Amino acid sequence: MNVNKIIFNGTSQFKVVSVDSDMDSFTIYVLGKGKISFCPNCEQVSSKVHSYYTRKFADLPTFGKCSKIILRAHKFYCSTLECPLKVFTERYQDHFKPYQRRTDRLNIKLLNIVLESGGKSAERICNQLSIPVCDTTLLRLIEKAELPSNEDIIALGVDDWAIKKRERYGSILVDLVTNRPIGLLGDREEDTLCSWLQKRDSLQIISRDRYINFKNASTKGAPQAIQVTDRWHLLKNLGEAMRKILDREYSTLKKVREANSKTKMAEPRVLKSMIPSAQQEKFKEVKLLLEQGVSIQDIARRFKMSRTVPSYDTQGPKQ
Ligand SMILES: [Zn+2]
Missing domain, CATH: 3.30.420.10 (Ribonuclease H-like superfamily/Ribonuclease H)
Structure with missing residues (x-):
């Protein structure tokens, strides 16, 4: 299994030397493989190594544990005579930015989380994800984030x-x-x-x-x-105009309302369900005969019904 490929997506700039694990965290030791680097001041390439130094980065959590990367990087001499920067630290295209203590991929995830949920909530979420970080650090990421380009806005x-x-x-x-x-x-x-x-x-x-x-x-x-x-202001202005009209015409509207209240009430409608059905009429007759002491057999014979009909006595007919 190629560990470099897993951790750095196949980037050939770095070599994973070893991985240590304890109860709470993973530590990945990495070596920078670059032979040259560009001076950040004069942008001239240099291959003359001055020394090595160690940088420590927080990375995305692994298997629920915190991860950190210990990177052994180069310092180079700048060979440009006029350049005031005689020695500079190695620059990388991916993963590690100068003066950063977190990997690029971790910063991207943190920025997305804080943009979605805000400082305090993001802090709680990150702690659940084994990324110890405080809300002020997260909010600082938003401040530093680049705004989308707006040069060609329509x-x-x-x-x-x-x-x-x-x-x-x-x-x-x-x-x-x-x-x-x-x-x-x-x-x-x-x-x-x-x-x-x-x-x-x-x-x-x-x-x-x-x-x-x-x-x-x-x-x-x-x-x-x-x-x-904009639509919001149009609706707001419309609402204000309507309010002025209604305020102005309040006395007229009041007269109309009073006149309406005096008009004849509509005749109550008789619903179809209120008209007694033949079944309900039969139920009442059966109940009356039962009260008069007529036997169930006689009632069943008279109405040509089953003898189970007296169950109406408690349930009533089905509608
Ligand atoms: Zn330089």
């Missing part, structure tokens, strides 16, 4: 959002095709939104409320776009 929704309710507001920008927020502006000023819009020539539709700064910014920043009112 339909934009803009509205205000409360940085601090009733005190400070910004602007929220939503991609109406994907229904996802794509940006937050720190205020509701015309110039701020205008400069954001001017960088997006692909914009065709802007949905906004009647706030004057949004209107002016949309007109100046994206003159090619059609401005529309």
